[in-house]
Amino acid sequence: MLSLYASMAQAATTFWDPLGIGRAAIDYWRDAAERSVLYLDVMRQRGNQYLEHMEKTRPSVLGFATEMLVDGRDLPRPVNYELMRVLPPEGVIVDDDMRPFVVVDPRAGHGPGIGGFKPDSEIGVALRAGHPCYFIGFLPFPVPGQTVEDVVEAEAHFLRQIIERHPQTDEKPMVVGNCQAGWQLMMAAALEPDCFGPILIAGAPLSYWAGERGKAPMRYSGGMLGGSWLTAFASDLGAGNFDGAWLVQNFEKLNPANTLWSKQYNLFANVDSEARRYLEFERWWGGHVVLDGAEIQYIVDNLFIGNRLSSAQLQTRDGRRIDLRNVRSPIVVFCSKGDDITPPPQALGWIRDLYGSVDDIQANDQTIVYCVHDTTGHLGIFVSGSVSRKEHAEFTENMDYIDILPPGLYEAAVNERPGDGSAAQHVDGDYLLEFTPRDLDDVNAIVQPIHEDERRFATLARVSEINLGIYQRYAQPWMQAIVTPEAARWIRRMHPIRLGYKLLSDRNPASVPLPVMADFVKANRAAVGNDNPFRVAESMLSDQIVNALNVLRDVRDQGIEWLFLETYGQPWLQTLAGLGVDRGELPNRRPGLEPEHGRFIAQRMEALRGRIAEGDSHHAVMRALIFVLGGAPSTDERNFQRLKQTRAQIEPDINLSTFKALVREQFFILKLDSPAALEALPTLLEGQNAQAIDAHLAHIEHVVEASAPLSERTQSRLDRVRELFARAKPEARPGPA
Known part of the structure; x- marks a missing residue:
């Protein structure tokens, strides 16, 4: 009887709605309502996760158990960095006689752990290869008064401790520096070259003026703000501390379509399968840390705006010059064309800044290898499982090979493993790592240097110094007198990015019904297929929103670039900044082209004869x-x-x-x-x-x-x-x- 009634209902529905549009609409709206409830519940979980994570003394998203070895706060010049030994997971055997492997994560607004976020990660690859692994992380708040130089010295100290733990091997540790950690490691390796084995810098910016026109809009940010005075202002709002949420906000502004729509819509559209992955990533993305005001000021003045690291203009407090040509270890630069935070020109521009030719690189007894990925984004360089299984796995498995490469400039390519036969017998894994000798012309083709743009950035550096001096002389004393530590904490808590996590959590009474509603929906879920016409229309509408936001982004970026080039390209402003008339001279120091360096090369060659x-x-x-x-x-x-x-x-x-x-x-x-x-x-x-x-x-x-x-x-x-x-x-x- 029930089957008869069901058949009659089906026939009636077909009669009144022959195309099934009405039924599809009802199914879609139920599905959309259920997804809305599940989406809001995931956002509630995100808020709870954020609050729980930030209450930890040592918040980290590292996916492996660790053992604390050295606390940087106990060093003569204390810092908030820590050295940890990574404990191998069950079933993974580590050989302490093998070369140690060290990962240093970036402190650029987020907390530590991204280098070991997943089993298929930089650390995961090294552990499976049998290497003893170490991780250099950091705490969410700096030690008052710590400097970038203190951090660099602490990292060198950590490496010396690792070397002492492995006296049975004469192989120095391979060190991986992700993003901002890359330039810190390069500074440490220039000052303490004997502590380092091969160095892999992944997505690390070292040449901040470099970039192709129409791309890399972040390099213009300092010019549009009038220089680094705003950094000092933000630090004063924090009573001497700089909130890393400001850096995260800068990253998010690069891709408003993803920030404002795509990331959230992808969760909403696929909430049944995406919730776990979304929450795992947000645990790191929302783990904001704080930097000391002196640290971030040093970074912005000397690197982001001054571009002094790649031209050997930095000095330590005891007068040592930080010259990257002093690095004795092979340097592997891994970057990607899909990275809009550290594009290939900024990752590779330091090579042409420091060296006049490949002969110059070889005379300095240096080996530089670069590998340019075609598509992956900035975070994909460290997080993507496909990248870890391919590029990072090959670099790790062949670190001894990289260590003995003759001095010079090489491009690395990771290709498919040869077929069966003798050629395949000597390849570990599924891929083959090849090295092709390159010339500086190959690097220049990637960097695409423009002399006039370098003068513009040099002008900005001078203007920034003037504006910073004015701020420090007339405004900073008032700010430091007004902003108390308690006021700074409230300002930090009220940051829009931080509020986005806190407002939708269990601390908000309005979220109380969400877990009950989500459990009910999961028990009675009626998801529609992707062929539902209204679901198709939803996806098309989403694409249109993304396209519109991308157009607005492109117009914004083009406008910023035009305004920067026009403003800092004005002859009168360059003259006032002390650069005078452009006679073709280089606006920044190029050590590899200096006469005394040419004499050094000649003497080195004569000694070898x-x-x-x-x-x-x-x-x-x-x-x-x-x-x-x-x-x-x-x-x-x-x-x-x-x-x-x-x-x-x-x-x-x-x-x-x-x-x-x-x-x-x-x-x-x-x-x-x-x-x-x-x-x-x-x-x-x-x-x-x-x-x-x-x-x-x-x-x-x-x-x-x-x-x-x-x-x-x-x-x-x-x-x-x-x-x-x-x-x-x-x-x-x-x-x-």
């Missing part, structure tokens, strides 16, 4: 390998894997640090005078019998053929080495006259 014929069979083997592999357009991890497997047999008495020095010395000698260096190979092999020489040659062939098929140039170079090694055999040497 006398060592061409010095050495033994180890020098001969490495010189031959570098010569042969230098004939290929690129090298990859397969050659290194074979070299690592056979080196212990052929050269058992050479440790990694000695091996690294050997590689670099022979590279320089070959670059200085390749014909003479090759002709000296038989001399270096003197004292070796024919069997030993054949073993050395077999070692070279074994390593080179890992990346077969060989190019014609590489094969020709290998034949040349065979000829020289054959000439070195005792029976081939001319006897006494």
Whole structure:
């Protein structure tokens, strides 16, 4: 009987609504109402989560258990940073004899932990590879009076502690610096180079004036505000502390479509599946921290506006110059074209700021590798599981290879693993890491430097100093007298971003019915499919809103760029700022182009000429390998894997640090005078019998053929080495006259 009534109801509905529009509308509005309740309940949970997170003494979103090793507040110059050892999850085995792996998270408005936010993260990748892992985090409030220099010294101290914990390995820690932590690590490595192994800086801005016109609008912000006086004002509103929520607000303004609509609509549209992911991310995004006023002022004046780090103009309080050319470790720069916070020009511009040519990089005994992702955004560089499983995994698995790369400039590419065969036997994982030598012209093609724009930013730096001085002289004393610590706390609590979390939480009586309503909805949920016409219309409307907001953003950014270029490009303003007439001189220091640096390079090359014929069979083997592999357009991890497997047999008495020095010395000698260096190979092999020489040659062939098929140039170079090694055999040497 019930089935009969149901059939009659179905027939009646079909008769009165043959296209099903009415039924679809009813289903949609019920679904939309249910999603609204679930959405509001998720926002309530977000508020509760925020309040719970901010009440913690050490709030962090790190997804791994840790053990505190060093509290930065106990150092001679205390800071709010901490060194922690990451405890491996169950089932993961760590080898303490392997190179330590360290992650430093950015302190740019958010709390720590993003580098180990997920199992597929920088830390997760290193743990699965067996490396002992450490994490440098920070507390939500600074130690009064701490400075950027204090933080840099603390990070160097932490690394020394890590090295002492692993005396059984001569491999220095690999250190990863995300975003703002990247430039801090580079400063520390320039001052204490012996503490660092390979350095990976991910999404880290080091050259703040760089950027392509029409993109990177954040670099104009300081000019539109008249310089850094507003930073001092914000710190005074905080009674000496700067609220990181202001930095987060700047990030959110970059993409108003996402901030005002897309992020929330994506949760609303997919609330049944997106709630957990949304809450996990918001736990970090809403974990605002506070910086000391002196810290943020130093950052804005010297980096964001002054651009002094990439031109070696910073000095410590004891007079040491912070020159990034002093970094002795390989530097891996990982950036993305989809990153609007640290675009590739800002991540790579420091290379052209510091060096005049690749010869200059090599003369400084530096190895710089850059990798440019095509699409991922700023946070995706650290958070995206696909990026961690691919780029970060390859960098981690091949850190020893990166450590022994000869000095120079390289572009790294992560490609699909070769198919079955001998080529695939020497590749770890699903991808192949390749390095291609590059020139400064390749970097310039990414940075796209514009001389006139550099003068504009230099003008802004001078104007900023003037405005800051006026503020500090006439307004700051009044602000410091008016704003008390209690008033500063209320101002911080009333920040719009913070209020957005607090207002919709269990502390708001109006939210009391939400969990009950959400439980009822979940028990009786009637979700509609994506083919519902009203659901389709909703999605189309959302797209239109996003497009409209994007248009407004583009108009805003174009207007800001035009206003900046016009204002700071005025000759009268540049003259008043002390830059005078543009005679083509560089507005900022370029250390690599200075005459005394050219003399240094010449002296370095001359010293190497006398060592061409010095050495033994180890020098001969490495010189031959570098010569042969230098004939290929690129090298990859397969050659290194074979070299690592056979080196212990052929050269058992050479440790990694000695091996690294050997590689670099022979590279320089070959670059200085390749014909003479090759002709000296038989001399270096003197004292070796024919069997030993054949073993050395077999070692070279074994390593080179890992990346077969060989190019014609590489094969020709290998034949040349065979000829020289054959000439070195005792029976081939001319006897006494």
